[in-house]
Amino acid sequence: MKIFGASEVRKADEITIQNQQITSTDLMERAATQVYLWLKQEFPDKETLFHVFCGQGNNGGDGLVIARLLKQDNYNVMLNIVESAGKPSADFLINFERAKEVGITNNNKENDQYTKGKLVIIDAIFGIGLTREPDEAVKMIINQINNSSATVVAVDVPSGMFLDKKTEIAVQVDYVLTFQFPKLAFYLSDNYKYSKTIKILDIGLDKEFLDTTTSHYHLIDRAEALKRYKPLLPYAHKGTQGHVLIIGGSYGKIGAVCLSTKAALKTGCGLVTAYIPECGYEIMQSYFPEAMVLTDGEREIEKIDYDIKPNAISIGVGIGQNPKTQKALHNFLKKNTIPLVIDADALNMISGNKDWLTLIPQNTIVTPHPKELERLLGNWEDDFDKLEKLKSFSKKHNVIIVAKDARTLVVQRDDVYINTSGNAALATGGSGDVLAGIITSLLAQGYAPVSAAIFGVYLHGLTADVAVKEISGQSFIASDIIKYLSKAYNNIVPQV
Structure with missing residues (x-):
């Protein structure tokens, strides 16, 4: 709208x-x-x-x-x-x-x-x-x-x-x-x-x-989300639904990758691989047997090297900012050409090394929360100044920004999409990790990057809208976002 x-x-x-x-x-x-x-x-x-x-x-x-x-x-x-x-x-x-x-x-x-x-x-x-x-x-x-x-x-x-x-x-x-x-x-x-x-x-x-x-500002409601929805085709199989690679995790933060990985598969991709340090191997295989796992480093990721060919990659959830991890991220960005979602500490490391932004593929999706966004953009005077800075940053670096907040904004160059789904139940640890997995899954399934961001944010928020009709918002946790993904999908596209 x-x-x-x-x-x-x-x-x-x-x-x-x-x-x-x-x-x-x-x-x-x-x-x-x-x-x-x-x-x-x-x-x-x-x-x-x-x-x-x-x-x-x-x-x-x-x-x-x-x-x-x-x-x-x-x-x-x-x-x-x-x-x-x-x-x-x-x-x-x-x-x-x-x-x-x-x-x-x-x-x-x-x-x-x-x-x-x-x-x-x-x-x-x-x-x-x-x-x-x-x-x-x-x-x-x-x-x-x-x-x-x-x-x-x-x-x-x-x-x-x-x-x-x-x-x-x-x-x-x-x-x-x-x-x-x-x-x-x-x-x-x-x-x-x-x-x-x-x-x-x-x-x-x-x-x-x-x-x-024409307008450069758009409100995303159910009707607008539905326009971007890609149905599951009758002849689909795991090879046609896309392969997601989730790179992240460090000692004490393996849960972030667990959430992101499970969210990716529950959103509809055919295959998902988690790339994590060795300390998370048993955790991941026990928590989510449907995931494939690659490991590197004992407590942190020290290099990023794999021989699979994913359709989309997410990097940053729970990854930490160890110097070896920073070097691994830099080397990864220099060689990667696959559609990319950057979140959490990967964003923080890039904020400290802004020249790395020249290394990322066009239409990469970045998903900062307010403090991460401030590190990327610098301070803003008010919301209107913030909007101008978001559009300027998106144009300069050719990225799509998912500026997470109570009303999340998706910004692609001069176009701003305002999400209407979601409620305060989403104010819980791990919510952003799940969102990164959802958006990456949609990318792997063939959604255009801006559509993956718009539809992913709406779907993510809708899980909380559906859930609070059944459970208390205060007791809603990030795992519940994944639990209610199916009902959220059915809310957007009622099953016959």
């Missing part, structure tokens, strides 16, 4: 108004009606009080329509016009008159005495047009909303959130009901606290414009 910026959103509105021969007031009515219908379904109890905070721009106009529709449906409605939030727009004034016609008036009073039913705050103060920090009066209202015990619903965007720069203060909402397509700012780590749940409402914007307008 494409993600558009504020300028594209405005253009989509203009084209829709022109091609559908409607007014901006008609489009506002249509958009606000979708919010009203969602609210009616989510809060059917007519004792609910909707406390609507409206700015005086078009977002405030949306809020006025919502307030009117709720009032006409016999809900309790209270309206606050935030007069310091900009000058009244034409559509705001039209809908303010319509609201008054059904008995809604501006009531700038607190409502602490309301006790009949659920209190829901509707945030319609600012929309996508915000370009400056809110003034002190508006900040006070935002803080009052954030300190309330009400359920908070934002119209299009949480008020105070900027779409193209760092947000300093914004309404913290339980739901943001955004129009037609997602907004990039929702999914950046600096803004996690501002929106718990994001709902995208179709308001019928011009389909041709949406289809033909």
Whole structure:
């Protein structure tokens, strides 16, 4: 799903108004009606009080329509016009008159005495047009909303959130009901606290414009993941499903390779070989008999030498940074031409020797967690600066970056793919080792590198979404990711 910026959103509105021969007031009515219908379904109890905070721009106009529709449906409605939030727009004034016609008036009073039913705050103060920090009066209202015990619903965007720069203060909402397509700012780590749940409402914007307008930002949901899925063919055998080589492990960290190796085979590759130090041989053969094993060095990998021909290689999980291991990695990078996934300490060693980046194959996938990413890129000022650094690094070194986080980003040159699957259950040791195995498996099965990264991240996250319906998120561990891979696959592609 494409993600558009504020300028594209405005253009989509203009084209829709022109091609559908409607007014901006008609489009506002249509958009606000979708919010009203969602609210009616989510809060059917007519004792609910909707406390609507409206700015005086078009977002405030949306809020006025919502307030009117709720009032006409016999809900309790209270309206606050935030007069310091900009000058009244034409559509705001039209809908303010319509609201008054059904008995809604501006009531700038607190409502602490309301006790009949659920209190829901509707945030319609600012929309996508915000370009400056809110003034002190508006900040006070935002803080009052954030300190309330009400359920908070934002119209299009949480008020105070900027779409193209760092947000300093914004309404913290339980739901943001955004129009037609997602907004990039929702999914950046600096803004996690501002929106718990994001709902995208179709308001019928011009389909041709949406289809033909390009974007470098994409949201990966089930439909987008399914586009990249490669089914298991009826005539497949282990020789057609790809051979993965997992290089890693050191004394005390053999578990990382066990997890990665098992994840690779459970994701669908036909063969998997683990290349590990000798201290892990019995562990690996006992833990995972389906794996083949090659060994080198006693406690760490000291050289990397093999005579097999894998289709994809992962290097780094549990490998450590012993000087002999660093030399082995350098020599491996100088001669390897096979599709590659680099993770964990292999990334850390490369961060200390950045000239090694010139040795890796084109479209190599690197999978750093936040601290590993910082070592690769250096510091960034905010999420928008981080995005620019990610794109610049990807272009300079011709790599695909899987920037792991609560919302993992896959970056290939100027294109950024934001993953939507997964939850906090994945915050557990070994999760990244499993992800490296999953992505490498998909590479070996013939997925294009960027598709392997995108589909692998989505599949990995989906295991946790499926699992928390059955087990506690706190008890979820990396082995459970592997356990739930089958159910995650079936969730993406239901079996007939």
